[in-house]
Amino acid sequence: MKLTVVGSGDAFGSGGRLQTCYHVTLPGEEVLIDCGATAVIGMQRLGLDPDRVSTIFISHLHGDHFGGLVWWLLYAHYVTKRTAPLTITGPAGIAERFAAAAEALFPGSAKTERRFEMRFLEYAEATPLTVGSVRVTPFEVSHPSGAPPYALRLESGGKILSFSGDTEWVESLLPTAKGADLFIAECFSFDVQVGYHMTWRNIEKNLDRLGAKRVMLTHMSDAMLAQRGEVRDPRVLLAEDGMTLDI
Numbered sequence: 227m228k229l230t231v232v233g234s235g236d237a238f239g240s241g242g243r244l245q246t247c248y249h250v251t252l253p254g255e256e257v258l259i260d261c262g263a264t265a266v267i268g269m270q271r272l273g274l275d276p277d278r279v280s281t282i283f284i285s286h287l288h289g290d291h292f293g294g295l296v297w298w299l300l301y302a303h304y305v306t307k308r309t310a311p312l313t314i315t316g317p318a319g320i321a322e323r324f325a326a327a328a329e330a331l332f333p334g335s336a337k338t339e340r341r342f343e344m345r346f347l348e349y350a351e352a353t354p355l356t357v358g359s360v361r362v363t364p365f366e367v368s369h370p371s372g373a374p375p376y377a378l379r380l381e382s383g384g385k386i387l388s389f390s391g392d393t394e395w396v397e398s399l400l401p402t403a404k405g406a407d408l409f410i411a412e413c414f415s416f417d418v419q420v421g422y423h424m425t426w427r428n429i430e431k432n433l434d435r436l437g438a439k440r441v442m443l444t445h446m447s448d449a450m451l452a453q454r455g456e457v458r459d460p461r462v463l464l465a466e467d468g469m470t471l472d473i
C-alpha cells in the first residue's frame with residue numbers, strides 16, 4: 227500500500243496547502259480518500275492520473291472534502307473522456323449533494339449524459355462495505371456538515387489505513403484507529419479547542435488508546451502549523467502535500 231498526500235490543508239488554504247485528498251496505490255487498483263476542491267489540481271501536479279482511480283471514499287460532505295468531485299466530473303468528461311466506472315462512497319445523501327454542487331458551479335453538468343458510470347454507495351454506521359480490494363468501515367464522528375460525518379477505516383491486503391475525517395475528539399476514533407498501520411488525524415489546532423475539530427493535545431493524550439502504529443497529523447490551521455515543531459512523539463509525523471509513504 228502506497229500513500230500519496232495530494233492535499234493536507236484545511237478549508238482556509240492555511241500554509242498554502244491544497245484541500246484534503248489522499249491517493250492510495252494498492253495491488254491492481256488506485257483509490258482516493260476524500261476529494262477536496264483542489265484534488266484534480268493536486269493530482270496533475272504530482273503526475274497522478276485521475277482516470278486510474280476506481281473508487282473515492284468520502285468522509286463527510288464539506289466542500290474541502292467532497293467538492294473536487296465536481297471538477298473530477300468535468301475532467302473525466304471533457305479531458306479524458308473516461309469510460310471506466312467510478313465508485314464513490316459517502317454519507318447518506320451524497321449523490322444529491324454532489325448533483326446540487328455540480329449544478330450550482332457548472333449548470334447542466336449534473337444532467338449531461340456520461341460515458342462512464344458514477345456509482346454512489348452510502349455508509350451505514352460501523353458496517354463494513356467492500357469495494358474492489360478495500361473493506362471500508364465508517365464510524366460516525368462529530369462535525370456538522372448536513373449529513374452524518376465519518377471517520378474511515380480502510381483494510382486491504384492485510385494493511386490498515388484509517389482516517390479521522392474532520393471531527394472534535396470522539397471515542398469512535400478508537401475503533402477507527404486500533405491497530406492501524408497509519409492513522410491520519412485531523413489536527414486543526416495545537417491546544418485551543420476550535421469548533422468541531424481536534425487539537426494536538428487531544429491526540430497526544432489518546433495516542434496509547436488509539437493504538438495505531440503511526441499517526442499522521444493533517445488539516446492544520448496556520449496557528450497549528452506555527453507550533454508543529456513542538457510535536458515530538460516518535461510515532462507521529464506531519465503531513466505535507468506531495469509526501470509519499472509506504473504502508
Ligand SMILES: [Zn+2]
Nearest residue numbers: 236237290392
Ligand atoms: Zn475540512
Ligand SMILES: [Zn+2]
Nearest residue numbers: 288369371392
Ligand atoms: Zn469539515
